[in-house]
Amino acid sequence: MAPATIISSSSPFFSPSLGNVFSATNSRAGAVGFLGFAPKFQAPNPLTATSISLSTARKTSRSLLQVRSVAAPVEDVAEFDDMVSGTQRKYYMLGGKGGVGKTSCAASLAVKFANSGHPTLVVSTDPAHSLSDSFAQDLTGGTLVQVEGPDYPLFALELNPEKAREEFRTASKQNGGTGVKDFMEDMGLGMLVEQLGELKLGELLDTPPPGLDEAIAISKVIQFLESEEYNMFTRIVFDTAPTGHTLRLLSLPDFLDASIGKILKLKQKITSATSAIKSVFGKEEKRPDAADKLEKLRERMIKVRELFRDVDSTEFVIVTIPTVMAVSESSRLRASLEKENVPVKRLIVNQLLPPSVSDCKFCAMRRKDQARALDMIQDDPELSTLRLIKAPLVDVEIRGVPALKFIGDIIWK
Numbered sequence: 001m002a003p004a005t006i007i008s009s010s011s012p013f014f015s016p017s018l019g020n021v022f023s024a025t026n027s028r029a030g031a032v033g034f035l036g037f038a039p040k041f042q043a044p045n046p047l048t049a050t051s052i053s054l055s056t057a058r059k060t061s062r063s064l065l066q067v068r069s070v071a072a073p074v075e076d077v078a079e080f081d082d083m084v085s086g087t088q089r090k091y092y093m094l095g096g097k098g099g100v101g102k103t104s105c106a107a108s109l110a111v112k113f114a115n116s117g118h119p120t121l122v123v124s125t126d127p128a129h130s131l132s133d134s135f136a137q138d139l140t141g142g143t144l145v146q147v148e149g150p151d152y153p154l155f156a157l158e159l160n161p162e163k164a165r166e167e168f169r170t171a172s173k174q175n176g177g178t179g180v181k182d183f184m185e186d187m188g189l190g191m192l193v194e195q196l197g198e199l200k201l202g203e204l205l206d207t208p209p210p211g212l213d214e215a216i217a218i219s220k221v222i223q224f225l226e227s228e229e230y231n232m233f234t235r236i237v238f239d240t241a242p243t244g245h246t247l248r249l250l251s252l253p254d255f256l257d258a259s260i261g262k263i264l265k266l267k268q269k270i271t272s273a274t275s276a277i278k279s280v281f282g283k284e285e286k287r288p289d290a291a292d293k294l295e296k297l298r299e300r301m302i303k304v305r306e307l308f309r310d311v312d313s314t315e316f317v318i319v320t321i322p323t324v325m326a327v328s329e330s331s332r333l334r335a336s337l338e339k340e341n342v343p344v345k346r347l348i349v350n351q352l353l354p355p356s357v358s359d360c361k362f363c364a365m366r367r368k369d370q371a372r373a374l375d376m377i378q379d380d381p382e383l384s385t386l387r388l389i390k391a392p393l394v395d396v397e398i399r400g401v402p403a404l405k406f407i408g409d410i411i412w413k
C-alpha cells in the first residue's frame with residue numbers, strides 16, 4: 001500500500017508561508033490518504049480567519065512528518081477536475097440519511113466551486129435552515145444571499161418548503177379543491193362529485209402528497225434560473241432533504257403527471273358537458289382556472305423530473321457515514337435513484353475515524369464498526385461501482401467558510 005500522502009491544504013489555517021512546510025504530493029496515481037490523526041485545525045472566528053501560530057504549525061508539521069510512513073488505504077479521489085471543468089451549467093444534488101453531513105458536504109462543494117472561479121448558487125430546501133448554520137451567516141428569507149468569503153460570487157438560497165406548499169394550497173383552493181365541487185353542484189352536476197371522489201381530487205388539492213413541497217421548491221429554483229438575471233451561475237449545488245423525502249420527490253412528478261392528467265381530462269368532460277347545459281340555461285359559467293394552475297404545476301414537475309435525469313448536467317452525490325444502518329439506507333437510495341434514471345457517480349463516506357497509533361477501547365470498537373461498513377460498501381452491488389470518497393471526522397464542528405474550505409480541500413480533490 002502506498003504511504004500516506006500528507007494532504008496540503010491551502011486553507012487559511014495554514015498561512016501561505018506554511019505551505020512549503022507541508023510538502024504534499026497529492027499525486028493522482030499515489031495513494032491519497034488521510035493524515036495519521038483527525039486533521040487538527042483551530043476553528044477561528046469565521047469572519048476573521050487567521051492562520052495558526054508558527055510554533056503550533058512546527059509542532060503539527062513534526063507530528064505530520066512522523067505519520068508520513070503510516071500506510072493509508074488507497075482511495076478514490078472525487079476527480080474534482082471533472083466536476084469543475086467547463087462553463088456549461090451543472091447541478092450537483094447531495095442527499096442521504098439524516099445527520100450524515102449532507103449540508104456540510106454541499107456547502108464545502110459550493111465554496112470549492114466558487115473558489116475555482118464558478119459563480120455558484122447553493123440551495124437548501126431544508127426547513128431547519130442548516131445552511132445558515134453551516135456558513136455561520138443568516139441566509140434565511142427565501143431570497144438569494146451572497147456568502148461572505150469565497151474568491152468568486154457564491155450565493156445561497158434557503159427555500160422554505162412550507163411557503164411553497166402554501167402557494168400550492170391557495171392556488172388549488174381558489175381554483176380547484178372545493179371550488180370544483182361547489183362549481184359542479186351549482187351546475188346540478190352533484191352526482192359527478194362521487195366520481196371525483198375516486199380521483200381523491202380533494203385530498204390531492206387540499207393536502208399535497210409528501211415530497212411536493214420539495215418538488216415545488218426545486219421547481220421554483222429552475223424557474224428563476226431560467227431567467228436572464230440568474231444565468232451567470234454555472235454551478236448549482238442542492239442540499240436536499242433526508243432520503244425519504246428525496247425518494248418521494250423522485251416519484252412525485254409521475255404521480256402528479258398521472259393524477260393531474262386525470263383531473264384535466266375529467267375537467268375537459270365537465271367543461272363540454274356544462275357548456276351544453278349553459279346553452280340550455282344560459283347560466284354564466286364560473287370558469288375557475290383550475291386547469292391552468294394544475295397544468296402549470298404539472299409542467300413544473302416535469303421540469304424537475306427532467307432536471308434530475310439529465311446525465312449531461314446533473315449528478316446526485318450520496319453522502320453516508322460508516323455505519324451498517326447508514327450504508328444500508330444509502331444502498332436503497334442508490335437503487336431508487338437508478339430506477340428513476342438519476343445519474344449517481346460518487347459516494348462520500350463522511351466522519352471516518354482516521355487510523356491512529358494510540359488506540360482507546362472506544363475508538364478501537366468504532367474503527368471495527370466502520371471497517372465493517374466499508375466492507376459492506378465494497379460488497380454492495382449498488383454502491384461498489386461508485387467513486388468512493390472518504391472524509392475524515394475532524395475535531396471541531398464545520399462552521400464558516402474557512403472550515404468549509406478546509407474540509408472541501410480534503411473531500412473535493
Ligand SMILES: Nc1ncnc2c1ncn2[C@@H]1O[C@H](COP(=O)(O)OP(=O)(O)OP(=O)(O)O)[C@@H](O)[C@H]1O
Pocket residue numbers: 097098099100101102103104105126130242350351352391392393394395396397398399407
Ligand atoms: N467530517 C466531519 N467532521 C466533523 N463534524 C462533521 C463532519 N461532517 C459533518 N459534521 C458535523 O455534523 C453535524 C451534522 O452535519 P450536517 O448538518 O452537514 O448534516 P446533514 O446530513 O445535513 O444533517 P440534516 O439531515 O439534519 O440536515 C454538524 O454539526 C456538522 O458540523
